Amino acid sequence: MKVINKFDIIHYLREYTEAHDSRRFVRLPVKIPILYKLPHHHAFHECSITDVSREGIGIIITDLPPGQKDKPLEKYTEIKFKIFLLPEKRWLEFQGEVRWIRQDPKNIPFSYFVGIRYKNLDFNSKIEILRMGLKLVTKRLFTRLGIVFLCFSLLVVSIFAIETDKVAKKTKQELIISETKREELKKDILKLTEEYNQISTQLSNIRNEIARKQNLLVEKEKFLAKQNSYISNLKLEIQDKIKQSEKITLELEEIKKEAAEKSDFLKGLQLMIDEIISEWNLSSSSDNLHLVVLDERYEKVKSLLKDKKTEEAILILKDLQKKYPDSILLYRLFYRTLKNAGKNKEAEELYNSFSVRQKKSWE
Numbered sequence: 001m002k003v004i005n006k007f008d009i010i011h012y013l014r015e016y017t018e019a020h021d022s023r024r025f026v027r028l029p030v031k032i033p034i035l036y037k038l039p040h041h042h043a044f045h046e047c048s049i050t051d052v053s054r055e056g057i058g059i060i061i062t063d064l065p066p067g068q069k070d071k072p073l074e075k076y077t078e079i080k081f082k083i084f085l086l087p088e089k090r091w092l093e094f095q096g097e098v099r100w101i102r103q104d105p106k107n108i109p110f111s112y113f114v115g116i117r118y119k120n121l122d123f124n125s126k127i128e129i130l131r132m133g134l135k136l137v138t139k140r141l142f143t144r145l146g147i148v149f150l151c152f153s154l155l156v157v158s159i160f161a162i163e164t165d166k167v168a169k170k171t172k173q174e175l176i177i178s179e180t181k182r183e184e185l186k187k188d189i190l191k192l193t194e195e196y197n198q199i200s201t202q203l204s205n206i207r208n209e210i211a212r213k214q215n216l217l218v219e220k221e222k223f224l225a226k227q228n229s230y231i232s233n234l235k236l237e238i239q240d241k242i243k244q245s246e247k248i249t250l251e252l253e254e255i256k257k258e259a260a261e262k263s264d265f266l267k268g269l270q271l272m273i274d275e276i277i278s279e280w281n282l283s284s285s286s287d288n289l290h291l292v293v294l295d296e297r298y299e300k301v302k303s304l305l306k307d308k309k310t311e312e313a314i315l316i317l318k319d320l321q322k323k324y325p326d327s328i329l330l331y332r333l334f335y336r337t338l339k340n341a342g343k344n345k346e347a348e349e350l351y352n353s354f355s356v357r358q359k360k361s362w363e
Helices: 010-017 123-144 147-282 286-294 296-306 310-323 328-340 344-352 356-362
Strands: 028-037 045-052 056-061 078-085 090-103 112-119
Touching: 028 056, 028 123, 045 123, 056 090, 078 112, 078 123, 090 123, 123 147, 296 310, 296 328, 310 328, 328 344
Parallel strands: none
Antiparallel strands: 028 045, 028 078, 045 056, 056 112, 078 090, 090 112
16 A cells, blocks of 8 residues: 555545555545435435545535434444445345544534444445446546546555455464464364263262262161160170169178178077086086976077067067076076167066076076
């Protein structure tokens, strides 16, 4: 584009389009009637195309529709257009987007220059509009400037053709690159799918392993519960055994006490027998002793004392004392029986009732 700026004709182009070096595409100054329809309006209105490029057009609106005069167009507003293509003799409808708005330098009221960018317009339609503009420019240049301008227009057409070809090649390359990227993306998706399947399989195996370990854990818990129950029952049995052993120990203690008591009784009986023997030797009334020993009640007293029936034995001893008042043996037995029964007062009274001779014999 900078090569074109070296020609003097660029001043002619700037006069119509106000284009500068910062623009991406070359503008062709034209004057083509076109219809436009604003959003929320039903009717088309007439305006003119002031310049045309590969990606957009410049228009001049001199009469806004009713209700829109107090509200100028805003940037990025979408406008619907209808243009009559001369070579093909057909109408072409397309959408455009407002990129910039400038008021008419001549200060004409409600007159605006508007830059429009094509929106969703196919490549062939763009070329058709561009060709129509080129033909009009060529015709105008041919009329006004002659062969020089005709050559320039041919040069411009060649440049546009070369640019169009470059764009086509670039578009084709971009398509090839996009196809390549699409294939690579497919491969990446397949690879990710395989990795996802592997991870899913691993997760499934991990879940199965967790379930198996959970089952083992449940079985172990059941086994531990059984062991705890067995241990509890065993503890109860041990406690019962301990209670039984304590009971047996108490019974053994009672048996020992009873054995000790019987041992004491046997000792007392042995002492009584020894006393009887000594009484037999020392007593002068041997006939009474012989009668006491031969008395059946005497044997009954010994039997009662052996069975710890002390009260019955005391009653019988009282009767025997009355019958044999001089028997030292009977007195001694009666005295010891009262002492063993805890009747110390009666035992002392019995001792005090002894005669002097009986006491000496006792001693």
